[in-house]
Amino acid sequence: MSIAATAGAATLGYATVIERNWFVLRHQAVPVLPPGTAPLRVLHISDTHLTPGRHRLMAFLRSLDTLEPDLVVNTGDSIASPLAVRCLLESLGPLLDRPGVFVYGSNDLYSPKPANPARYLWRTSVGEHRAEEPDLPWEELGEELTARGWLDLNNRRGQLKAGGLNIAFAGVHDSHSLRDRYHLVAGEADPGADLRLGVMHSPEPRVLDRFAADGYELLLAGHTHGGQLCVPGFGALVTNCGIDRARVRGLSMHPQAAPADGKTAWLHVSAGLGTSPWAPARFACRPEATLLTLVPRASR
Template sequence: MSIQARRLAESPVLTGGVPPVQQVAAPLPPSDDERLRARLSELHLRQRLSMESAHGKAVFGYGRTFFHIENWYSIHAVIRGTLRLMGIYGRGQRNARALKVVHNPVTLPALPAAFSGLRLLHLSDLHLDGDPEYLHTLCERVQEVDADLTVITGDFRYRTHGDWRPAMAALERLRRLLPGEVYAILGNHDTVRMVPTIEDFGIRLLLNEHVVLERGADRLYLAGIDDPHYFCTDNIERAAENVPLDACAILLAHSPEAYWQAAHSGFDLLLAGHTHGGQLCLPGGFALMTNADCPRSFCRGPFRYCDMQGYTSAGTGSSIVSVRFNCPPELVVHELRRPQ
């Protein structure tokens, strides 16, 4: 059986949680604003839109960290110029397009038997409207991956504000190639106004919500929170509402900064991104900056806190400047396993 045929046959069934938005035939389709009001709570939507408008461009203050280099566009040009003068800008661009597939086996004691062997393709920090050549390479690499479903941990757009439609056009192209059902969350580069468009592509956004994956009588809970780094619109309590305490549950968070609350809420696995693994690293992979208020050991690759395991993607795309050094971009395939 081909990979694509097996994906269709084995894809888990979505049930429970908060039901996906349904397309209902009507003489006049609702506007995106109306759909947003129907999709999110009034407070969540007001909070997100207000902060995007008032503080979305701030370089200093707000969020979990004081300094937000991704919002300081003038320094981006300085970095590019410096790398060109050093003669390494082109090499950095080639590094940023050298996507690798990383396989990460995860043993979860509470994992139901029917989900043993489940493969999750984890993409993060796509920044799809940055480099067209990167997008082409990403589409090629995705087709080589064998997985049962896809999760995306935020940052669809390259910049933190401005026109988001080019990123959506690129996402539409990518979506057709992604394996299985696709679940995603928003990051600090994303506007909540993207929500209707993203869900029209068949991507289920988890906005402080959860869904239930079923195989036979077994259930696996997949939750997602809104951006915990800059906008701080995450609500783990709401995302985990009605998830049984003894159930196996996975949380998608844009940044590993949510590790403390996630672990003490009973999640078994946290999948995150945001840090890019540092992106510009010294030899040996030492990050010059991680842009996250959490232990450095949680900012790239697998980690553990209390009884919870975690994985922070080094990022699929690149931000600030489309270059990488000593920190390759990655597509991660997490294979869930039960203890032997």
Template sequence: MGNSSRRAAVALGAAAAGVAVWSTLIERRLFTVRRHTLPVLPADAAPIRVLQLSDLHLAPWQTNKINWVRSLADLRPDLVVLTGDLMGHLQARHALLQALQPLLSETPAVFVHGSNDYYGPIWKNPVKYVLEPSRSSTREPDIDNVALTRGLEQLGAIDLNNSAIALTVRGTKLELLGLNDPHIRYDDADAMREALAALPSDSTGAAGDGSTGGAPAPLRIGVVHAPYQEPLGALLSEGTDLLLAGHTHGGQVRVPGVGALTSNCDLPTSQARGLSVWYDAHRAAFLNVSAGLGNSIYAPVRFCCRPEASLLTLESAQS
């Protein structure tokens, strides 16, 4: 091997080592808030700040993440939406509730579950992860999901799994529709529609034209963990204005100039992180896919994809 080849090999090795150190020890701890402003509210409505948290994959020893999540209460959101995969270890429930307590004790909140709120983490082949979604519910659930749900509800959060609720936030009527995790086929759109139909008649426009007499129709927000196309379509068909999801980790490893290599579902990789539009022949809605705050303890890596919370400011289109 010549000197030039040797130098190239050394440089390549140093670069690879640098990427490994950055992605495993540094970037995955650089928590950030990704902010978007969406013109979806009626005229003259007060802005609504929605904080979306997803994919914490929390382990009990992750004190930096716990403290950072607790600090998000300083943002003073008007609504908190938890889009699943909050648990990252069988013994993480107490630490998770401690992390969320400052947020949920003062702010209206809703949640849906992800697969990791039922199943503890296991090692998975990373090549298979990139090539196809790891879609399975064949294992026996080993996380106490009932206790997790009860704990979140005791903090004041509302269970939105296969359900719907009406809220008024800063004077604006909201309807929130949620599905349990499609990644493990726990979603039930019919149950969600039944819950939506059972909402008070003064909440839902009965005329079918988006109106409630002289008042604006409620803003509809659809919530799901894994943004598979079919459940996104089910939420969109109910007239949602905004869709919130997680699951993808933004690809977790993104190639500069290329982006995410996988969304771990059938969502196009171009929409695996951030704000985009989801539409069909009849309707369209904003779609925010959070890259999330964590990763499996068996895949402790993030590259060009910082862990994030999303702060969405909803405002009047006239603004």
């Protein structure tokens, strides 16, 4: 076997066996709370793409309750199999007893299909499911989560109390599959709330712009997998959505240049915990969950 073939086989083995199961918890502080407010711990999970048998992933999810978050935010693509709802609920375990909110991604509705991942180098998969009928148990998933007290934010607004704070939420269904209906949640975010959060699966700029303009101070999204296959020193090759590569994961501001009205929001994009069963690899982009510690913003 040539050196190049050996290196390729080693890289593939690392990406599919080691890094795909090398879960990491990220920590990030976000200065978004009113001055004098006690910190709020928000656990952001996304893109588990869960299938039965992903025991390491399920064990990692179960371990996250030890962080004692005040709030859990799930930004979608939770399942990838008709049999995964029960596995997900068992993995979340006592996290379901904490305040939580969720939205769907396209892979909560549609079974993953084999595809050439290289196609994302020249196109995205926006809208590819719009003519199809969902074949995954997304309704069961939503019913189980709401039965445990989590807010369904798919094209909805809502409020929860977490960590002693009154939090106003708005969310949209998956923009990537063209199911978002921002007009159903449009309007000024509740000025009487202690904090205003916008939740979505895919961080499409057209939706981010509207959340920021309506006064939501922190926006949470997933979908990108952080690029999934990244180049060390360069980063993600693609985002598979409208956001730029520099913001494919982690914390940033949106818009990056302050608009005329001065309204900007913090944006956190999770690189997610899973992969499609048809593309079970990660490289230079470990699967992640993030504990966001919200702290007071600087006094003006």
